[in-house]
Amino acid sequence: MKTMRSVCTPNCSNTCGILAHVSQGRITRVEPAPFPDSRYTRICLKGLASLERQYHPERLRQPLRRAGDRGSGKWERVSWDLALDEIAARLRDIAARHGPRSVAFATLSGSYGTLAGNAASRFASVFGGSVPSKATLMGDNAGIQGMDLAVGRTTCHEPEDWVNSRLIILWSRNIAETYINDFRFILDARERGARVVCIDPRFTPTAAQCDEWISIRPGTDTALALGMMRVIINEGLYDRDFMARHTVGPFLVRTRDGHFLRDATGQPLVWDSSAAQASPAGAAIAPELAGRYVVDGVACEPAFHKLVEMVAAYPPDEVAQITGVPGETVVRLAREYASTRPAAIVLSNGGQRYLQGHQFFRAGVTLAALTGNLGLPGGGASAICMWPKTAVLNYESLVNPDGKRYAALPGMKLYDAIDRGEPWPIRAAWFVGFNFVNQGANPNRIINELFPKLELVVVSEQFMTATAEYADYVLPVTTFYESEDLVAAFDHLYLQLQRKVVEPEGECRSDIEIFTQLAQRMGLGEYFDKTPEEYLRGLLETDNPVMAGITFERLRVEGAVRFSLPKPFVPFADRSFPTPSGRVEFYSERLVDIEQELPIYSEPMEGPASDLGKNYPLTLLTTHSRFSANSQHFFLPHVAARCPEPLLEINPSDAEARNVLDGEPVVVFNDRGECRLKARVTEGIRPGVVNVYQGWWPRDFAGGSQNSLTQDIVNADQVFISEANWSIFDCAVDVRSDES
Amino acid sequence: MNHPVMEINLDRCVGCHTCTVACQTEKGLEPDVTLIPVHTLGGLQDVAHGSLTAMYLDYLPRPCAHCHNPRCAGACPTGALYQRADGLVLMDESLCTGCRDCVPACPFGAITLDVDGIARKCDLCAARLDKGLEPFCVICCPTKALTTSPRPAISQGFIPGLDLGTEATLNYHTWDSGRRQRVSAALSAADRQVG
Numbered sequence: 064m065k066t067m068r069s070v071c072t073p074n075c076s077n078t079c080g081i082l083a084h085v086s087q088g089r090i091t092r093v094e095p096a097p098f099p100d101s102r103y104t105r106i107c108l109k110g111l112a113s114l115e116r117q118y119h120p121e122r123l124r125q126p127l128r129r130a131g132d133r134g135s136g137k138w139e140r141v142s143w144d145l146a147l148d149e150i151a152a153r154l155r156d157i158a159a160r161h162g163p164r165s166v167a168f169a170t171l172s173g174s175y176g177t178l179a180g181n182a183a184s185r186f187a188s189v190f191g192g193s194v195p196s197k198a199t200l201m202g203d204n205a206g207i208q209g210m211d212l213a214v215g216r217t218t219c220h221e222p223e224d225w226v227n228s229r230l231i232i233l234w235s236r237n238i239a240e241t242y243i244n245d246f247r248f249i250l251d252a253r254e255r256g257a258r259v260v261c262i263d264p265r266f267t268p269t270a271a272q273c274d275e276w277i278s279i280r281p282g283t284d285t286a287l288a289l290g291m292m293r294v295i296i297n298e299g300l301y302d303r304d305f306m307a308r309h310t311v312g313p314f315l316v317r318t319r320d321g322h323f324l325r326d327a328t329g330q331p332l333v334w335d336s337s338a339a340q341a342s343p344a345g346a347a348i349a350p351e352l353a354g355r356y357v358v359d360g361v362a363c364e365p366a367f368h369k370l371v372e373m374v375a376a377y378p379p380d381e382v383a384q385i386t387g388v389p390g391e392t393v394v395r396l397a398r399e400y401a402s403t404r405p406a407a408i409v410l411s412n413g414g415q416r417y418l419q420g421h422q423f424f425r426a427g428v429t430l431a432a433l434t435g436n437l438g439l440p441g442g443g444a445s446a447i448c449m450w451p452k453t454a455v456l457n458y459e460s461l462v463n464p465d466g467k468r469y470a471a472l473p474g475m476k477l478y479d480a481i482d483r484g485e486p487w488p489i490r491a492a493w494f495v496g497f498n499f500v501n502q503g504a505n506p507n508r509i510i511n512e513l514f515p516k517l518e519l520v521v522v523s524e525q526f527m528t529a530t531a532e533y534a535d536y537v538l539p540v541t542t543f544y545e546s547e548d549l550v551a552a553f554d555h556l557y558l559q560l561q562r563k564v565v566e567p568e569g570e571c572r573s574d575i576e577i578f579t580q581l582a583q584r585m586g587l588g589e590y591f592d593k594t595p596e597e598y599l600r601g602l603l604e605t606d607n608p609v610m611a612g613i614t615f616e617r618l619r620v621e622g623a624v625r626f627s628l629p630k631p632f633v634p635f636a637d638r639s640f641p642t643p644s645g646r647v648e649f650y651s652e653r654l655v656d657i658e659q660e661l662p663i664y665s666e667p668m669e670g671p672a673s674d675l676g677k678n679y680p681l682t683l684l685t686t687h688s689r690f691s692a693n694s695q696h697f698f699l700p701h702v703a704a705r706c707p708e709p710l711l712e713i714n715p716s717d718a719e720a721r722n723v724l725d726g727e728p729v730v731v732f733n734d735r736g737e738c739r740l741k742a743r744v745t746e747g748i749r750p751g752v753v754n755v756y757q758g759w760w761p762r763d764f765a766g767g768s769q770n771s772l773t774q775d776i777v778n779a780d781q782v783f784i785s786e787a788n789w790s791i792f793d794c795a796v797d798v799r800s801d802e803s
Numbered sequence: 804m805n806h807p808v809m810e811i812n813l814d815r816c817v818g819c820h821t822c823t824v825a826c827q828t829e830k831g832l833e834p835d836v837t838l839i840p841v842h843t844l845g846g847l848q849d850v851a852h853g854s855l856t857a858m859y860l861d862y863l864p865r866p867c868a869h870c871h872n873p874r875c876a877g878a879c880p881t882g883a884l885y886q887r888a889d890g891l892v893l894m895d896e897s898l899c900t901g902c903r904d905c906v907p908a909c910p911f912g913a914i915t916l917d918v919d920g921i922a923r924k925c926d927l928c929a930a931r932l933d934k935g936l937e938p939f940c941v942i943c944c945p946t947k948a949l950t951t952s953p954r955p956a957i958s959q960g961f962i963p964g965l966d967l968g969t970e971a972t973l974n975y976h977t978w979d980s981g982r983r984q985r986v987s988a989a990l991s992a993a994d995r996q997v998g
């Protein structure tokens with residue numbers, strides 16, 4: 064019997080280490096693997112159930128080729144040689160007729176192993192294929208976009224820093240379910256005297272262990288933030304010094320066109336009241352935040368002044384009307400946040416998933432800047448931590464051999480690329496760790512309109528998911544116990560080595576093996592001539608100081624090695640922001656053209672005031688459950704026993720109005736689709752809102768699916784900024800009793 | 804009695820059922836055999852109660868209370884259930900005949916039957932304790948709501964069902980007086996159907 068260390072790699076973000084006990088080639092038990100800081104020695108029921116997933120009888124163990132129409136459930140087992148020979152031939156043929164760019168290699172978040180998550184992209188680079196962006200299709204790009212605009216980088220305080228906070232606002236952040244192993248840090252902070260406030264349309268397990276729950280109408284978070292700003296500004300509670308020195312607050316904005324006033328060398332100007340004239344920001348002794356000025360005949364005002372004017376439209380009564388949060392609560396929370404230091408705002412992921420979700424993150428950062436909470440231990444406005452995970456490994460060495468690059472397709476454009484050939488035609492798709500049909504927006508469109516236009520669909524998977532059902536070829540891939548990989552996390556700052564603990568089940572192969580063998584058939588073998596270890600060593604070859612001291616040998620021995628960053632890591636401690644101005648940009652000059660230079664509030668696209676909302680007055684949320692990381696765990700027997708079926712959470716007032724009784728069958732419906740399941744009547748969700756956990760499979764419902772109700776709209780504003788985000792909480796539905 | 808006691812911090816439990824599953828994986832139990840089930844106070848799982856300004860959701864892990872005066876051991880005809888020298892109430896499965904007399908004897912409903920009809924209950928992972936290791940549920944709890952030694956800064960614990968005369972040794976902790984009232988009321992003899 065031996066023990067070996069792996070990493071639990073589904074997209075729950077906690078990326079725990081797992082110690083596997085192996086006897087005669089079989090894993091007999093698992094337990095949390097040790098970290099240098101024992102607070103990260105952790106696991107949850109999903110990680111424990113990974114053994115059930117590993118040996119599940121339904122796990123795919125052989126390649127399959129469809130033997131009937133797509134979705135008919137008819138399969139024949141084929142050899143790897145046959146499958147890969149045929150796929151290679153089909154790819155060659157499609158590339159010859161439509162160009163290699165017409166093949167999309169779409170990897171998503173099924174596994175966070177670096178090799179598992181990038182093998183298809185390496186192939187796409189040398190084949191000349193397209194790769195849809197990931198964060199957009201997952202609904203995480205609004206946060207990235209908002210943070211990048213405001214502070215230049217999507218980074219966050221690490222969870223262990225929360226114990227330094229005196230006040231923590233969890234804003235659309237159901238940590239006790241969605242980042243379950245980080246919640247202990249919130250509780251540790253509470254035990255040290257921090258007050259924790261939870262803003263959420265639902266009374267979640269997180270809310271149950273916070274000091275205050277603030278119920279809010281979905282998609283109105285930005286309005287609440289603006290209302291808080293108004294209080295903080297009007298009552299003089301803001302950190303004038305921080306705003307003047309570290310934000311674009313004093314930058315003079317030209318009244319006529321919204322752009323910054325600049326000197327002859329292009330430097331933005333501020334009004335220096337000590338000299339009664341405009342001067343470059345760095346040179347001013349007393350930069351003004353208020354007033355209107357005329358400089359060389361040009362009317363202008365500080366950007367801060369524009370913010371003040373904008374938030375003037377959000378007095379407490381107005382905010383109460385919009386959000387459902389009482390006016391007194393807006394005022395009280397604003398005062399408390401502004402007068403408590405350090406105070407942390409932790410945002411995401413719920414607030415991302417409305418059409419204008421990026422504005423919420425800009426607003427959150429603005430609040431932190433207003434109160435001088437950026438760059439302080441225990442402070443900050445933190446969303447998902449994309450940095451350093453996505454930036455410090457040498458991804459180029461893995462994804463771009465010889466400098467070759469795939470065609471980057473904005474993720475939400477995948478739909479129109481397949482359907483209409485815009486921005487360019489996609490005629491074939493290969494899904495890796497991506498249960499698109501189950502998890503994507505508008506699956507009825509995917510199944511009925513998109514897939515019929517794809518000449519080839521290949522799915523690399525571990526189970527016969529809704530997506531695999533519609534494939535031409537299903538290739539069985541390895542789990543995180545069956546291959547070696549490097550894993551970085553989205554919350555903690557450790558890099559881990561995932562060891563190969565056991566041989567693959569059946570004929571399963573790793574993603575890198577599959578694409579190596581495909582490449583060899585297509586004359587691209589020279590780009591796939593490394594061993595897994597060589598790829599992993601390549602990832603570590605970098606001068607990035609964050610990676611100092613991290614070697615493959617250390618990872619082999621220690622299992623988890625922390626990035627070379629202060630402990631705790633506090634982003635922007637040096638008040639240096641990688642934005643164009645080097646400062647916090649609550650005002651984004653380049654968004655003047657779409658009238659989003661400030662983080663304005665917009666009604667949710669499918670809210671009750673919209674045309675659609677008039678016919679479908681409820682908002683459907685599809686939140687994430689602690690019982691399943693996306694679609695990976697609900698069906699595992701020891702998990703299923705704890706959460707046996709999907710339920711529609713509905714408030715008693717909405718239930719009564721529709722003659723819906725607890726435990727009885729209901730239909731959730733709109734023009735796009737429907738979902739049949741049982742109702743769970745609860746006070747713990749606000750009127751006007753219903754919820755079904757995402758991650759259930761179609762077979763778990765009496766009919767339809769939760770995602771079939773969602774829209775796949777591409778937000779042109781977000782496209783202007785960078786890319787559009789998946790916004791499926793912006794979803795109008797109604798509910799009725801299911802008489803059938 | 805000097806066995807470790809289970810301390811459950813109700814202000815840290817988020818109803819994730821990791822303890823339930825950890826116990827099952829440690830003991831090789833089937834999915835429906837729960838030795839540390841997690842209840843939601845008020846009935847249905849995850850359903851909150853109250854009003855917009857006073858909402859509550861209380862999760863309650865319910866392992867065996869390792870009573871000083873265990874009714875289950877008293878009811879067991881074969882001595883399969885017995886009290887060890889250090890006070891832990893343990894089970895020798897080889898002596899269990901599946902008669903089920905222990906099940907209603909426990910006022911806390913801590914005894915269940917596995918798929919083979921053998922009585923099972925939490926043994927506080929005695930085998931692990933004897934090696935100086937903590938129970939597996941304690942190790943795996945993501946929020947560190949479970950401990951077998953008192954943690955600093957938790958309130959005076961309260962022990963459920965002291966009025967039932969079994970001298971339970973399981974301690975619950977909460978700073979929330981409302982929660983303490985709700986949990987105490989739910990675990991009182993008045994609500995108990997002792998059969």
